[in-house]
Amino acid sequence: MCGIGLLPWLSRTDPALTVLRARSAERDPTPETLRAIRDQLGLGDGPLPLLGRWLGGLLRGDAGTSWVSGTDVLPAAVQALAVSLLLMAGALAVAVATAAAVCARTLWLGSRRRLGDRTPGGTATAVLAALPEFLLASVLASVIGVQLGWLPALGWYGPQWMVLPSLALGLPAGAVLGRMLDDMLPGAFAEPWALAAAARGVPPKSVARQALRRCVPGLLPNLGLFVVGLTGGSVAIEQIFDIPGLGRLTLRAALAQDLPVLQTGTLALVLLAAAAGILARLTARWLIGPALRDGALHSLHRPTPPAPRVLPLLYGALLIGVIALGLPRDPLALNTGAKLQAPSAAHPFGTDALGRDLLARIAHGALNTLAIALAVSVAALVAGVLLGLLPRLSAPLVDTVNAVPPVLAGLLVTGIAGSGPWTPALAVAIVAWSPLATHTSALLQQERATTHLTATRALGAGPWYLLWHELLPAILPPVTRHALLRLPGIALSLAALGFLGLGSQPPSPEWGLLLAENQPYAERAPWAVLFPAAVLALLGALAVTAAGGIRLPRRRKRPADPAGTPGDAVSAGPEPERQPNHPAPLLTPVPASPTETP
Template sequence: MRHHVATLVWRVLLAAALVCGIGLLPWLSRTDPALTVLKARSADRDPTPRVLADIRAQLDLDKGPLHLLGQWLGGLPRGDAGRSWLNGTQVTPTVVQALGVSLLLVTVALVVAAVTAALVCARTLWLGAHRRLDRRRSGGGASAMLAALPEFLTASVLATVVGVQLGWLPALGWYGPQWTVLPALALGLPAGAVLGRLLDDLLPGAFAEPWTQAAEARGLRGRTVAVKAVRRCLPALLPNLGLFVVGLTAGSVAVEQIYDIPGLGRTTLQAALAQDLPVLQAGALALLLLAAGATGLATLAVRRLTGPALRDGALDSLHRPRRSTRSTLPLVYGGLLTAVVALGLLRDPLALDTGARLRPPSRAHPFGTDALGRDLLARVGHGALDTLLVALAISVTALVVGVLLGLLPRLSGPLVDTVNAVPPVLAALLVTAVAGSGAGTPALAVAAVSWAALAAHTSSLLRQERATSHLTATRALGANRWYLLRHELLPAILPPVTRHALLRLPGVALALASLGFLGLGTQPPAPEWGLLLAENQPYAERAPWAVLAPAAALALLGALAVSAAGGVRWRPRRRARPRPPATRTEQPLPARELVEAG
């Protein structure tokens, strides 16, 4: 009981700190809030001292941020979140309506993601049900490329091809259920590919457990065994699913912008850019409540599915040490990516040729040219260095922080919920307000939020591994916490979390790109991959190669990351493991007996 109360207090304090930080955003940015409001209301009006003084008096800006924050918090118990600084309308109906739109969109996107994840895992399920599954297999290049596709590029292609050219579905607006199909596909396909890869990583361990042999001996059908294997993997997957729900709502800004959807992400972003403080605070609070609700439901579902097994130590480990996967796919993907980068570095990425604008691929320009006549191969090659190095550094940092905090679930659980509810765009605005704009602002913003999913994955695996029978036996033999962490827990946790981090590597690059597109990161004429996508996206219909070149490079990066992740294993030692320290009342067992007992 005391633990639950402390966790609740910790969550409330974190949420309050975030809301207070957002409330201080106009003053932290060292800009005049009255000037920002005037520009948003009427860009043509001169910012004279009298006009600015009238705005300050109207919005009570002269009374300071603490007065405004207290006034806003005082109205929340009555359901009053204040009035918009821009148009004077009530904030609560606007945010509630935007939240309803986002929940509908996310629900349909989750259906798409579930179907996509099922297709990704279909081969593994079939092989496991027929006892033909090799735990050392590798693959998944197609799902990796699908996971690496940027959401705004997928949304643009679907809107252009399916909505405009073919006319099958509406491509703009939000007027009914049929308007949800294209944006839900843009959100659900990449998310489903990631969830499918995570589930596909767990299924071999489930099919290798002794219960599958018992089920086969009892004559159960392969389909029944496959369903039970999926259910066995859900406790480790559901925490990530809860994060995906919040991530789709908070990270769907680009999709909502393309399809003109009045969702919560777009509403919060527009309020942040215009410094419409009441709407921004209410939107952030709605995201926090959504994160808390999704995480709570995921936790209840995990306990419901696992039952007393987590208390009785009756589970088997899904991640026993195994040999590394030997595959030539990482060499193939890495060789192709290296060749593209090397050939691009030999060309000038800034050379303009207005007579060769939007030229298709040719011998002179293998990837074609952009709207200014610049060679796309050169820009992709030169942009690879910044994109890959920064994304790799952020991924390594997120992996280290995520594992360290994930091993402390009481501390990291509320922190993960709070951080995951913050869109990278809002995090970038907060970082810019505190540290100022610069080349490192996008990296700091993405690094501040990218560790949350890895920490949640670590905590879920830690909870499962602590309930395994071999850990219970090793603990009964007198092993201390350090021995259990080094020889039992880390070998089971680090490989899947590392594979998860590699799977998110292209997403980190895309997050940096989206910030650059919004003016918070890399700026033209820098040849950063995400910026290339943003620059050439308006020409996707006339010159598809202009967006396919950087998109193919990102997809190749995703395939390389996933194929390399297949070989991430904790190598078992050839010699017997050392004995755990014996208790005073027990005699130490020989190493061979200890290994057999563990």
């Protein structure tokens, strides 16, 4: 909140001038007029007195008066929050349905003991997860809303107006959640309780239901992050569909430097994030609390044999081929006689509204976009793992950071460092580590409650041995796969900030700018939008299929050490080779009931 309160003083423009332009763009900004605005708003007192007066008003149920409209802030903020919560509920329903469709095949095969070493990654899911939300919203609005007329495309007047924005928000989020759940289900079906249930003839539906209950607690913290992201991070969707939600209200307040509205909207997002985080943790404890307390879990992440992967090589070759073909071309060359030309031999991807070659712009923009997205992903992975290993420290930070939409973070970074190609990277890096830290903390909690860790500790292993040889090998592969799944999302966040004008400025060929510049011509020249979106989808397919190849390596058999130190005693004995559909050697009895919660 302090950073938000400093926004007018961090920006490089006079706050009084920004407020005057928001109130009346035609009015002449004379020194007397600007001085009157400063006196009226108390800008001369500085940020701390303004923040103190605003907090004091909150205690009395008064969030202040808008600097731009002069109306009470609290009623408008409550109304916008109600709209965003309703949109969030619709998007969450779409996301849950999408996630169920993604992992339906794994549930069916696993419950019938037909699951092999691993489930191959779905290209359709990868493409869906990599689609930009704002692009998907534009396509749905123009095709279904305008051309076909099946559903309304603009406004917010009833349930029918919820469908298209809920689909635009929920489909990509559900694809990511489905991939994460699909990654955990094979381990659940290989646990002893699942084998015992199959041996006793328990119906497959019951086994699948218990496998879901076993895996969902590890996803609940990230589901809470999605809930908040669907509320405050849907600024572009609210802009496209003209929805009066909290994200758009906060963005407009930030652009106009309407401090009372901005602080109230941010406070609502922070409280929502805290409530979602607490609810997710309580639900996870309710689902597997006794097993966590008794240390009766089995690790969902066990060694698996490597499998050849053809799809990542194919997608990588296609992406490299597109970049290699476009790099020799000039991305800035203008040709006013070749505006919006269809794909041809001279221009394989067509041209944009200024006659520039789209293949060249996509290829040159890929170097910048992919390099920045990869750097942000690596930094987010390192920070997420380190902070996730300290859950007491990271949990409050995650709840706070996740409440800040990347757009608002971009405005703060822009105010401090100015606009430029690295502004979106800093903004996305501020928030990108929180899902990985949440995932790390959830896996750490479950791994600490496993039976093999209890046995290893009983044999005399110390904390550092447990961390390096047991916990990190079980946590790092799934978190790294999660980071790869997030790579297209990070590229999309960078593109979304560029789409909103907070990143690189024209004529830079950055992918977000390409989509923003060509979106108005989507009906006349659909290739101008489809080809940049296709390259983003190709990046998503590459990341998702490559993520499936990151697995926990098998331990090498080592001869026992005659000295028999405690650490060596734990790892000295040769570990029996585990098959994917067979459990690890048991150190505790199998529960009597096959449907008992693991």
